[in-house]
Amino acid sequence: MKIKLLLWLLGVTLVLTAIGAAQLWHAEAASAPTSNATVVVVNFDVPVDLGSSTMMQRAVTTAELLKAKAIVIVMNTPGGYLSDMLKIVSYIEQAQAAGIPVYTYVPPDGMAASAGSYIAMATNSIIMANGTFIGPSTPIVVGGTPLEQNHTEDAMIAFMESLASKWGRNATAAKIMVVDDRAFTAEEALRYHLINNVSNSLSQAMSEWGLTNATQAQISENAYEQFLSVLSNSTVDGILITLGFMAILIDLFHPTFIVSAVGVTAIVMGLVGAEIIGASAIGLTLLLLGAIIMFLELKMGHGFAMIAGAITSAVGIYLLAMGIPYVATSVPTASKYVLTDSVVAIVGVVLGLYIRWIASPMKRKRVMAGPESLIGDVGVVVSDLAPVGEVRVQGIVWRAVSASGETIKVGEKVKVVKVEGVTLFVERATGEDKGS
Numbered sequence: 001m002k003i004k005l006l007l008w009l010l011g012v013t014l015v016l017t018a019i020g021a022a023q024l025w026h027a028e029a030a031s032a033p034t035s036n037a038t039v040v041v042v043n044f045d046v047p048v049d050l051g052s053s054t055m056m057q058r059a060v061t062t063a064e065l066l067k068a069k070a071i072v073i074v075m076n077t078p079g080g081y082l083s084d085m086l087k088i089v090s091y092i093e094q095a096q097a098a099g100i101p102v103y104t105y106v107p108p109d110g111m112a113a114s115a116g117s118y119i120a121m122a123t124n125s126i127i128m129a130n131g132t133f134i135g136p137s138t139p140i141v142v143g144g145t146p147l148e149q150n151h152t153e154d155a156m157i158a159f160m161e162s163l164a165s166k167w168g169r170n171a172t173a174a175k176i177m178v179v180d181d182r183a184f185t186a187e188e189a190l191r192y193h194l195i196n197n198v199s200n201s202l203s204q205a206m207s208e209w210g211l212t213n214a215t216q217a218q219i220s221e222n223a224y225e226q227f228l229s230v231l232s233n234s235t236v237d238g239i240l241i242t243l244g245f246m247a248i249l250i251d252l253f254h255p256t257f258i259v260s261a262v263g264v265t266a267i268v269m270g271l272v273g274a275e276i277i278g279a280s281a282i283g284l285t286l287l288l289l290g291a292i293i294m295f296l297e298l299k300m301g302h303g304f305a306m307i308a309g310a311i312t313s314a315v316g317i318y319l320l321a322m323g324i325p326y327v328a329t330s331v332p333t334a335s336k337y338v339l340t341d342s343v344v345a346i347v348g349v350v351l352g353l354y355i356r357w358i359a360s361p362m363k364r365k366r367v368m369a370g371p372e373s374l375i376g377d378v379g380v381v382v383s384d385l386a387p388v389g390e391v392r393v394q395g396i397v398w399r400a401v402s403a404s405g406e407t408i409k410v411g412e413k414v415k416v417v418k419v420e421g422v423t424l425f426v427e428r429a430t431g432e433d434k435g436s
Contacts, residue, residue: 037069037214037215038063038066038067038068038069038214038215038216038217039068039069039070039071039072039206039211039214039215039216039217040059040062040063040066040068040070040071040072040216040217040219041071041072041074041216041217041218041219042055042056042059042071042072042073042074042219042220043074043218043219043220043221044056044073044074044075044076044077044116044119045074045075045076045077045110046077046221046229047077047078047079047080047229047328048077048079048080048081048084048085048088048114048115048116048119048327048328049080049081049084049228049229049232049233050081050084050228050229050231050232050276050277051221051225051226051227051228051229051230051232052077052080052084052088052221052225052229053084053087053088053091054224054225054228055219055220055221055222055225056087056088056091056092057087057091058219058225059071059091059219060091060092060094060095060100062217062219063095063100064095064098064100066217068100068217069100069211069214070100070101070102070103070209070211070214071092071095071100071101071102071103072102072103072104072105072202072205072206072209072211073102073103073104073105073119073120073123074105074107074110074202075104075105075106075107075110075111075112075116075119075120076106076107076109076110076111077111077112077113077114077115077116077119078111078113078114078116078328078329078330079113079114079115079116079117079326079327079328079329080114080115080232080326080327080328081115081232081277081324081325081326081327081328082115082139082152082156082325082326082327083278083325084115084232085115085118085119085327088119089118089119089122089163092119092122092123093122096124101124101125102122102123102124103123103124103125103126103127103205103209104119104120104123104125104126104127105126105127105128105129105199105202105205106120106126106127106128106129106132106134106186107129107132107202108129108130108131108132108200109129109131109132110128110129110132111132111133111134112126112128112132112133112134112135113133113134113135113136113183113328113329114135114136114137114326114327114328114329115326115327115328116134117134117135117136117137117160117177118137118156118159118160118163118327120134120195121160121163121164121167121169121174121194122163123167124167125167125196125209126189126194126195126196127195127196127197127198127199127205127208128186128189128190128195128198128199129186129198129199129200129201130186130187130198130200131185131186132185132186133183133184133185133186133189134177134183134184134186134189134194134195135177135181135182135183135184136177136178136180136181136182136183136329137156137160137174137177137178137181137327138153138156138177138178138179138180138181138327139152139153139156139178139325139326139327140325140326140327140328140331141323141324141325141326142321142322142323142324142325142326142331142332143280143319143321143322143323144322144323144325148323152325153178153179156178156327157175157178157179160174160175160177160178161174161175164194169193169194169195170192170193170194173189173192173193173194174194186198196208228276230273231269231272231273231276232273232276232277233273234273234274234277234279234283234317234320234321234324234332235317235320235321235332235340236270236273237269237270237271237273237274237277237279237320238270238274238283238287238313238316238317238320239270239317239340239344240266240267240269240270240273241266241267241270241271241274241287241291241313242287242290242291242310242313242314242316242317242344243263243266243347244262244263244264244265244266244267244268244270245263245267245290245291245294245295245309245313246263246294246306246310246347246348246351247259247260247262247263247266248260248263248264248267249294249295249297249298249306249351250351250354250355251263252298253355274320277321277324278324279320279321279324280319280320280321280322280323280324282316282319282322283316283317283318283319283320283321283322284316284320285316286312286313286315286316286319287313287316287317287320289312289316290309290310290311290312290313290314290315290316291309291313292309293305293308293309293312294306294309294310294313294348295309296309297352297355301355301356302355302356303351303352303353303354303355303356303357304352304356305352306348306351306352306355307345307348307349307352309348310344310345310347310348310349310351310352311345311348313344313348314340314341314342314344314345314348315341317340317341317344318341371398371419371421371422371424372419374393374394374398374416374419374424375416375417375418375419376415376416377393377394377415377416378393378413378414378415378416378429378433379391379392379393379394379398379413379414379416379426380392380411380412380413380414381400381408381409381410381411381412381413381414382397382410383410384407384408384409384410385400385401385402385407385408385414385426386402386407387401387402387404387405387406387407388400388401388402389402389408391414391424391426393416393424398422398423398424399422399423399424400414400423400424400425400426401423401424401425401426402425402426402427403417403418403425403426403427404427408426408428412428412429413428413429413433414426414427414428414429415427415428415429415430415433
């Protein structure tokens with residue numbers, strides 16, 4: 001009877017659970033955006049790098065899951081890495097292949113500069129506000145040879161023309177943005193048929209695209225994507241690697257473990273960032289060489305190795321971006337590294353002087369504060385050394401061994417000639433020995 005009652009209660013519980021789950025599902029379905037009723041709005045007010053390309057991939061995935069009516073890129077970017085621009089264009093084409101149109105709107109005070117011009121040109125429609133501009137679009141291979149520059153530029157000319165032609169835009173004007181490094185204002189871009197219209201508000205642009213009543217799902221860079229953006233900066237990567245090695249070296253003079261852990265973390269982050277951007281092997285080699293030179297301080301202790309290593313690392317930071325293609329309004333140049341390299345060199349000088357004047361003397365003092373400091377001191381035998389016994393040195397009784405093996409009697413004076421652990425090796429003191 002009890003078993004039947006338990007089974008009946010179990011059955012009722014399952015039925016009630018099923019009813020509750022069905023009601024919850026119905027409520028969620030009713031509150032969720034209906035098919036093609038959502039617009040994914042991407043706030044693209046960031047450089048073109050791994051962070052923003054990851055954000056764009058997330059936006060496309062979100063649009064596909066929501067069966068969004070469209071993706072709208074609200075663009076204000078100075079451009080960035082060519083490789084990430086190509087990724088973003090591929091994500092846009094992925095959305096278009098899934099039947100989701102992608103639009104670009106450049107808001108007041110915004111720009112679709114450099115890499116942003118290619119991204120905009122890949123979208124179904126472009127609307128810009130008055131006072132904004134699109135381009136210039138010439139790629140730059142930092143530190144590249146003329147041949148590398150020409151090859152990259154030719155490839156981007158063909159790419160820009162194909163994007164413009166795909167959507168019926170003026171391919172000749174688009175080519176000019178690449179060949180002549182030219183930017184067009186919104187009014188010029190409309191006149192030359194590079195964009196579809198000029199509008200001073202997103203709501204007006206939405207209306208033109210027929211998206212007025214759609215629910216907006218906002219997408220911006222999250223913390224992880226912002227972290228990727230930081231690591232996509234070659235200068236940041238070089239500084240992290242250099243400061244990481246400096247932190248470990250200083251911690252070896254003042255063991256704390258915490259500083260070493262921070263240093264290791266900084267080095268790993270810098271190396272990950274260098275891998276992300278495809279940093280120059282020459283730059284990485286110089287950073288490693290700088291670290292090796294700095295660690296020579298453990299042997300030398302005069303501070304000059306730290307200074308030389310810091311200067312070598314500063315050169316490595318400068319060379320880290322060599323060979324990386326950008327499509328940006330601002331790319332790394334020699335003048336842009338002057339401040340960064342100067343700061344790294346100054347930090348190296350300060351740490352070198354610190355090691356020379358403070359850390360090394362303190363380290364030597366710590367070494368001499370142990371039993372080794374007894375070498376050369378004179379003491380008295382308190383237990384016959386035959387050849388092992390005890391002596392009193394500096395008021396403390398130590399286990400001692402007669403270095404010559406001969407017996408030394410109680411009361412005789414001895415001089416410490418060697419220390420092993422806490423055992424002193426002694427010999428008879430002469431009249432010239434101190435304290436005799």
